[in-house]
Amino acid sequence: MLDTHFRTGSPIWIDLGSPDTEAAAAFYGAVFGWRFVSAGPEAGGYGFFQKDGKTVAALGPLTEEGARSAWTTYFRSDDIDDAARQVVADGGSVRVEPMSVGEGRLAQFTDPQGAQFAVLQSAMGLQKASEDDTxxxxxxxxxxxxxxxxxxxxxxxxxxxxxxxxxxxxxxxxxxxxxxxxxxxxxxxxxxxxxxxxxxxxxxxxxxxxxxxxxxxxxxxxxxxxxxxxxxxxxxxxxxxxxxxxxxxxxxxxxxx
Structure with missing residues (x-):
């Protein structure tokens, strides 16, 4: 079962892109008891859902043109640039080019059948998983x-x-x-x-x-x-x-x- 001992290919992060982050924070607070904590004014509205003081997901505004609200799963990668090359070589596409974020790097992709996902190269990730409301x-x-x-x-x-x-x-x-x-x-x-x-x-x-x-x-x-x-x-x-x-x-x- 999913845990927080992240290795290559493990789900390491999940975030929600929403057209109304305030309403989304209120909804998930009511449903799961999550508390939304802003990542700061420089984060453009991005922040963290927390349960018992531990990060269990994240939330931010939609940034891609024409994007619809959706949850995105991030999988751990040891080499973001190599992952981007591999995705394209195998018929997928790059939606967000590899970029630095905090102390890590991320990229977002679409697989050959149209499913969107992302990769994260970081030593940090979700702080709770496989417990109630995570x-x-x-x-x-x-x-x-x-x-x-x-x-x-x-x-x-x-x-x-x-x-x-x-x-x-x-x-x-x-x-x-x-x-x-x-x-x-x-x-x-x-x-x-x-x-x-x-x-x-x-x-x-x-x-x-x-x-x-x-x-x-x-x-x-x-x-x-x-x-x-x-x-x-x-x-x-x-x-x-x-x-x-x-x-x-x-x-x-x-x-x-």
């Missing part, structure tokens, strides 16, 4: 899962393992190091039904998925998929915030040690 899983929805896995394997060395889920074959992703199950952090699913675009979807762990669904509705958000039990996984719901950024919540099944 990031627990990231999931790629793609028209061609096998092609997607080849692309990201070439970039990060990720491993994948197939498992059967209701009505589909699901691919569990793990980093290239150590025990495959311990290193798992996300998955790849086939685009289904009315899903109209490839995307990375963040899952936040919650104590009560149904209560979060109610909080989302009460605070102007939308339910894309009502809370439902997934065998051997937990209770899941897909949601949208008032700016139409998609995210999901998961009440994991108790661990069987």
């Amino acid at each position: 990031l627990v899983w990231v999931e790629l929805h793609a028209a061609d899962p096998e092609a997607a896995i080849r692309f990201y394997h070439g970039l990060f060395g990720w491993r994948s393992q197939e498992m059967q889920a209701p009505g589909m074959t699901y691919r569990v992703l793990s980093i290239a190091y150590g025990d495959q199950q311990q290193g798992s952090f996300g998955g790849v699913a086939q685009l289904q039904g009315e899903q109209d675009e490839a995307r990375w979807v963040p899952y936040f762990a919650v104590a009560d998925a149904d209560a979060v669904v109610t909080a989302v509705q009460d605070n102007g958000g939308t339910v894309r998929m009502p809370a439902a039990d997934v065998p051997d996984v937990g209770r899941i719901a897909w949601l949208e915030d008032p700016g139409e950024a998609v995210f999901a919540v998961l009440k994991p099944n108790p661990r069987q040690d």
Whole structure:
């Protein structure tokens, strides 16, 4: 499961680009109890979502022309420039060229099927994960899962393992190091039904998925998929915030040690 011991290919950061950062901060504060802390006047409105004083996500205004509100997942890279070259060579595109930020470097990309993601070269990242109201899983929805896995394997060395889920074959992703199950952090699913675009979807762990669904509705958000039990996984719901950024919540099944 996702943790804060970041290695190459690990999800290391997540942020929300929003057309109304004040409204977004209020929404996620109501839903998850997050507190928004500005990164300062020089940060252009960017800042951090914190839980119990620890950073669990970030928020900033939309900066790309024509951009829509969305969550972006950042994966750790040891060489941002090499990653940019690899993305282009394998059919993806660079949305934000490699640049310095604080004590690290970042770049933002689009994979060959249109899913947006980013990379971060830094010793620092999220301070809490896989706890209630923090990031627990990231999931790629793609028209061609096998092609997607080849692309990201070439970039990060990720491993994948197939498992059967209701009505589909699901691919569990793990980093290239150590025990495959311990290193798992996300998955790849086939685009289904009315899903109209490839995307990375963040899952936040919650104590009560149904209560979060109610909080989302009460605070102007939308339910894309009502809370439902997934065998051997937990209770899941897909949601949208008032700016139409998609995210999901998961009440994991108790661990069987």
